[in-house]
Amino acid sequence: MADQTNQNAEQQELSDILRIRREKLKALQDAGKDPFEQTFFDWNATSGKIRENFDAMEGQEVRVAGRLMSKRGMGKVSFCDLQDRDGRIQLYARKDEMDEEQYNEFKKYDIGDIVGVTGEVFRTQRGEMSVRIRDVILLSKSLRPLPEKFHGLQDQELRYRQRYVDLIVNPESRKNFEFRSRFVSLIRRYMDNLGYLEVETPVLNTISGGANARPFITHHNTLDMDMYLRIATELPLKRLIVGGMDRVYEIGRIFRNEGMDPKHNPEFTTIELYQAYADFHTMMDIAEGIITSGARELRGTYQVKWRGHDVDLTPGWPRLTMADAVKQHTGIDFMAISDDAEAVAAAEKIGVELDDAAERTWGNALYACFDQRVEDELIQPTFITMYPVEVSPLTKRSPKDKRLTERFELFICGAELANAFSELNDPIDQKWRFQKQVEQRERGDEEASMMDEDYINALEYGLPPTGGMGMGVDRMVMLLTGTDTIRDVILFPTMKPLADGKGAKAEEEK
Structure with a gap:
């Protein structure tokens, strides 16, 4: 009362x-x-x-x-x-x-x-x-x-809904966004100094591809056709490599129709880059270089605190295969297993669950073990390499083991900050893998890729050996500013409308 x-x-x-x-x-x-x-x-x-x-x-x-x-x-x-x-x-x-x-x-x-x-x-x-x-x-x-008298800054929802008020009364919030702007400028300088060309590719596409993610769908009235907000910039950028633009990158918004949590917002910012005559090792060097440059030049230290952990960003980050990481954390040696059924049984024995839409294969069992038992344990910067073919539809196979691909993801504090490949440039293999993705979609996997015939056509003209990478700008800013939620580094995060539909005024007067 x-x-x-x-x-x-x-x-x-x-x-x-x-x-x-x-x-x-x-x-x-x-x-x-x-x-x-x-x-x-x-x-x-x-x-x-x-x-x-x-x-x-x-x-x-x-x-x-x-x-x-x-x-x-x-x-x-x-x-x-x-x-x-x-x-x-x-x-x-x-x-x-x-x-x-x-x-x-x-x-x-x-x-x-x-x-x-x-x-x-x-x-x-x-x-x-x-x-x-x-x-x-x-x-x-x-x-x-100004809101201090009535709400202070305790109401996080108010901060995100009314960012303009947050910026007025919260100096730390403004500093985070000023840092973000300087960091994006640093990324551009870094890439430009490596001889890359910044480009722009379409946000609206007739096919959803370049990643495993559920797209947002819109409709073009004049053409009377559905279109998809891009879930990645990968395929258009690799078409440019085919065209002879040997080093390209794009910093831009990506849209994925997924859940929201401290690491995810339906629209977010990435940098994707592609370099002809390079491989995933080249991409590891660039990923480490971008983040360590940001720490050194903008923070003045390689030591940061993020998600409750003290993180050391000093250059020279470890590189570990997925199979070795799983062996270290679970004891299962997938490289000693060659049978699909044995691999699935080993995963299920330790309580790992396989995706219902995925085939029960050696590669899917390996990835499920990593995803459910290892990823959250990777606190210090770690490159996890050699992903299974099943979860890497755009990646070149390893010449040493055809079950694996030349792919890495960078993990810090259990969060993925970069994803990179030695790009698949075999059009026949690429079409086969697209077909596998189509089959997964038919089994109910809404995140599986669609068939992209034009991209296959581009590959048939010849894509040189290429290294490519995508990095989450928002997560890199979270790391370097020590913020624990993506909403603190996106000026206007996606918010559920207020129930009464009266917007900010209702929020203030509730």
Whole structure:
């Protein structure tokens, strides 16, 4: 009962604040001072610039702009904190140093209002770097209070639904996204320095392929045909290798109609890259290079903490075959087993379950053991290599063992961060494997690939030996920022609509 009473009191207080702020706006508009008519403010300094260059800027006049985040005093002397893209700077206002009418208006400004300030850089008696206001203008009126008073930052759903509010009140959140932007720039520099060409490929496709994943389906009205949002950029990029563009990469959104959890969002960002006359060993070097460069250049250390573990990213990561990893963790030596039935029996003996849609083969048993007994145990950076053919439909077979392929995945803290192959360039073998995927789809596996006749046609013109890789940008940012959920590194993660359909307003007032 007490909780309900407190909630009702909060709702009433919020309603009063909304009413008062609109009344203030109306008064300004009636006085011909509508803040929403302001179109430009010629600022020349930021809080960061002032802090970093204070000795040189002390005594100079500057123009700063940003959001009011706190107010103190409000008698003859007033203090406020102004927040801009670099952080916060204190504003100092004295009634006898400003136009009296303007000072009185300034006192009525609300936390959250956006202002432009002209004033002098100085240090207060307490040593606080500040701007002494000479002139101030209201550039935008905030009609809603910032959320700390009512919700704080405890409501994670509110943070993700209203990222704009999260970015205002949570500096750590903003830092994560600034880091992400710098990291994507680093990836581009890294790839460009290796002689790669950045390209763009279609988001809408007539066939879903390039990965095992359930696609989103849409409809093209003019052509009257279903189309698929891409689940990978692999097949278009390899067509470019056929065409003679020997090193290509794409950073872009991928869409998979799958569940959501701390590691998965239906739309996410990857970098996929392909290099002619290279193999999966080349891709391992690049994967390690991208992540270690990010740690060294953007964090200044190879030591990170992620998902509750201390992770050492120092270059020289171990490379372990899947069969060896399974042997280490389960004791089953799949390389000593040649019979499908024996392999399946060995897996089931330790409680491993095989996918109902998958054939009961040696390769599927090996992969199921790895997936269910090993993957979560890989904490330090580890390349797992030599995947079974059954789960690698686009990968070149190993010349040493035709049951295996030249493929690796990179695991850190049980999460996959990269997937790479020596690309299959035999069109006959590729068509056979596509057919196997089609058969799996017919058995009910909605994630299996479709037949792509045009890609087979491209291979028949000749794909040179090629190494290719996909890396999850979101997960790499999670690793390097130490965040545990993908929603903290995607600005606008996918969210289930609110039940009443009233969106953000309902969320705030609930």
